[in-house]
Structures are given as structure tokens and as C-alpha cells.
Amino acid sequence: MTIEVRRYTAEDASPWDAFLKASKNGTFLLQRGFMDYHADRFQDHSLLIFEDGRLLAVMPANADGTVLNSHGGLTYGGVVSGAKMSAERMLAVFDALAAYLRAAGFTEVNYKAVPYIYHSQPADEDIYALFRHGAQAVRTDVSATIAIPHRLPFGSGKKDGLRKARKAGLEIRESTGWSACWALLTRVLGDRHNARPVHSETEIQLLASRFPDRIRMFGAFESDQMVSALVIFDCGRTVHVQYIASSEQGRRKGGVDMIVHHLLEEVFADRAWFDFGISTTDQGRELNAGLAKQKEMFGARSTVYQQFRWQLA
Template identity: 50%
Template sequence: MRRFQAEDTEAWNAFVDGSGNGTFLHDRRFMEYHSDRFDDYSMIIEAGDKICAVLPANRVKDTLYSHGGLTYGGLLFGESMSAELMVETVSALVNTLRADGFKHLHYKSIPHIFHQYPAEQDIYALVQHGARMVRCDLSSAIAIGRSPKFSKSKRQGVTRARKAGLQVEESTDFGAFWHILSERLIEAHSAAPTHSLEEIEQLHGHFPDQIRLFVALDGEHIKGGVVVFDCGPVVHVQYMATTEDGRRDAALDLITSHLLETVCSDKSWFNFGISTTDGGRILNSGLARQKEMFGARSVVFYQYELEIS
């Protein structure tokens, strides 16, 4: 077990790409966009001369976070990782962190919908070593082809958008959409997007097939847009926003319907993201209800903490 070094980048990315629970968010090109904000302490676990797991992580004093800059982190591994080997891997990780002076491990587990196949042996191994769940966020996801249908009001919204003449197209004009998104976030939450325009354009340059923007157009005017991240079995909604006219004409209902019928046709899940704040303690019921009206139902995002004594 050793720390990640820059010369490991190609091998790291290849391993993540072939893993059973990693997504492009764990690719070093994605992680590096905010590397100046985090003290990287990612780990590589090897069996013989082959990588058997990697851990995206950063250090904050005596706590290792996996990962502070990612929605989910945790150990990434492939089909060769048995339950027994995972228990041994976590034991070795704990011993290494203890020797390196860490007192705590904060672990953001990867929700099951992002797994290519069942891959939760890391949770068992952590709990066996004394980890406890310290945070639970609630997300909402549509099981493609298996979830409840759109509510009556959402179906009416799609019809209203079509009658208004809106058309959905894929776009690369992130600048125009970021203007709409930023205005809405300031009005609603006095906040800014997680990614700046420069950052999202940089990331889109690295991952043009994974980071995609879809807009509802009235002629040449954008009335609303959705940025999605293609995470293997999951299409994840990263940003949604409309103009006032777009909200009246149900632009987001139309875009969501379009995505489910086209982009998501060969996917398993369409994830809207979390509806919780204050460390998962407060549920935004109205937001969750809106997602449920599209047929989405609850998926939890767990975080664990392990004391290293």
C-alpha cells in the first residue's frame, strides 16, 4: 500500500475505468481541477505487481477524507476483490493510516446505483473494524423502465412545453446556460454553482462524452437547461435551471422527458441528486416531491467515520 504519485496517473485512470464501482469523477483529470483546494493523500493498494484497489483521498490535519472534493469516494476495486481480501485491505489501510499519524477516516461510500455489479464489501469491512455511519443524505433516482410514471402535472407540463414551441437540443454553450444558472442560484439561495464556468468548460474538454448540456430552445433563445454527468449505469443531474419564461412553459419537464427517452435509453438509473441540507439532517420536502413527481424514488448516500486508535 502506497501513496499515489503523479507518475501513477495513467495506471490509476485505467484501473478506475475498469473497476466495478468507479466513475469518471475518480479519474485524475477530474480530481485535479480543484487540486489546489485539497492536500491529496490518495492511496494505491497492490497485490503482487498489480493494483487491486485505489482510494481517492485528501488529508485535513489528522483526518483522512475520501474524498472532500467528491460527492462520493471510498475504495474503488474490480471483480477480483473478494470479501475476504477486502477485510484484509481495510485492515492494512487502518494500519498504514495509524503509522502515518491519522486519528480518523471519513469515508463517503459509493451509492449502489453507481455500481456495475454489487460492490459493498468495503462497507462490511469498515463496520467490522468499528466504523459508524455519521451522515445520511437522501437522493432521488428513476429506475429506467421500472419506476412509476410521470405524475399528471408533469405530463401536462411536457404537453405545455411542446405547445409553447420549445425544442430540446444538446448544446456546448455552457456560457449562456451558466448565466441563467447563476442568476437562479443567487435569487434562490444567494449561492454560486459548485463549478465556475471556466471549470465546467475545462472538465467538458476532458470528458465531452460524460459531461453534457441539454437545453430547451424557443427559436434561438435558451429557456432552460440541464447538465448531466454520464456515470456508467447512471445519468446524474448536476445542474438544472430555467428562465422565468422557461419555468412558466415547463422547460425542465420537457428536457427531463427527452433525456429519459433518448440519452438514458440504455442506462439503469437517472439520478436527480440529494434533497437534504445541514449534513443530511433536513429534508427539503418540496424538492424531493418534485423529483418524485417524475417517478423518482429514494436512494441514500451514506458517510462513515472510523476512529483509528
């Protein structure tokens, strides 16, 4: 087989997106309409990989001096491949990647593997190829994920929250009221964590307009007032919770508990995984035990997001 690696250009957007949609480990976060919303912050150096002239794989990436990140603005984004990718082919792909990257002046790759819960078919060939090329695991973040078809029951605290929400008459519905959600989210993150949302209100509205079936928001309402909200990134088999926000009133009345129950029972009951996201800081070295416990009380258990450092010298 002849493997060729070429840098992405804007003219490649359509074949890139078409390949992503048919891949075994790509999600809409790796489509150009999502990646390019923050193109001004990163020097894009994404790659297309061909076998005998036919597109075999793609790799979202950005350059930072002599370091290639896959991708600095994304949670994950290693080599994305189709159903024909095999272990032997991936070894050839990494040989070609190494040759291309060295010739382009790169000395190191920070590699974010796509977690298995986002795979439609097993796709860990890249992990093996990284091992063969001497890459080292440098970061492991712990996420909390519910196996929807075989989910564990809510813990007692979440059951109590659900009872309170029902007693209070909270109404759960999907909403496009992004301004109300972002006001709530910004206030909660600022007051409780001295932080801000990763996306501005303008950015999330732009992304939601580009991916209206993928980026969705569900709120708990009391007399038309949003007291709790979850922002969902719908990645197909896996549903990812991007943001959770709840006012003091929403916390007292179990707003988040009722939203999660509604999503698991009705909206996403036919999916495989419901992922709450990571509960770690300091490059994965510190576990926020309280946050992890809150997610585990919904019946979630641990999955990991891994990063590798591949020295090219």
C-alpha cells in the first residue's frame, strides 16, 4: 500500500465532512463547521491521509511552533478512520505521519485519542500504533458515563431530588432560550467556581445554528422561569453533557435530577452512552471527588479520556 499525508486546505471541507460522517470514530465536533468557529485562535494543521489515492483517514490538528496538537481546541481528535482501517494499515499510517511531520519540522505530537464510547466500531488501532512508536501516556482524565441500555438505578439523593421536582411541578422541555441559559450558567460558574463557560453566548448560538439537531438545550421550568438547564452535544451513540447549570431554587427542587431522568427515559432512551464529562483538574492529577460522586449517583461509572506525547526525534 502507498500512504500519502497531505495538509488540509479550505477546499477539502466537503470531503472532510463526508468522511467524518461515514467514519467509525468521528463525531460532529470534528466537522469543519464546529472546528472552524475558533479558527482565529489556532494555526490549523489538520491532515488528510490517503491510501493509493483514496481518503483513508483524517486527523484534526493545529501547530504550535514545532509541536503538533490534535487538536488544541477540542476534547479529543486523533486519527479518524473508516471501517476498512486495520491494525496493519494504521502502523503504515503512523510511519507515513512520522515521515511527513519530521519533514515539516515538527518534533513532537500531543495526541488526544477519541474515547471508545464515541466509536461506532472498535477503533483503537491508533493506540497500538502510538505504543509501537514509543509514545507515552501523559494525561488521563476521568469522566462519568451511563450505559443507557443497562443503566444502574439513581442513588437515594437523586431519587429524592426527582420526588421534589415532581412535587414542585417542574416542567421539563427543550428550549432555544440560549440567553436565559447563558445568564444562568455564567452566574452559577462565576459564583460557585470562579469560572466562565468555554463558549460565549455568541459562540454557542452560532454552533447551535450550524448543528441544530446536535446541540440541544433542555430546561427545568417553574412558571416559565428556567431554574435548571443541561446543554447536550448529541454525538449519535453517545450523548455528551456539555454544561449543567442550576439556580439555588433549581438545586432545592431537583431540577437537574428531573432533566437527566427525562433525557434517559424519553429523549435518548435508544442510545448507548450518556456521558457527563470529566471530573478532573491539573492535567488529570486531581479528582474532584464531590463532582464525581454527584455524577455517579445518577448511575454513571468511569470512562477515561487519554492523551499521549509522541516524540518524533
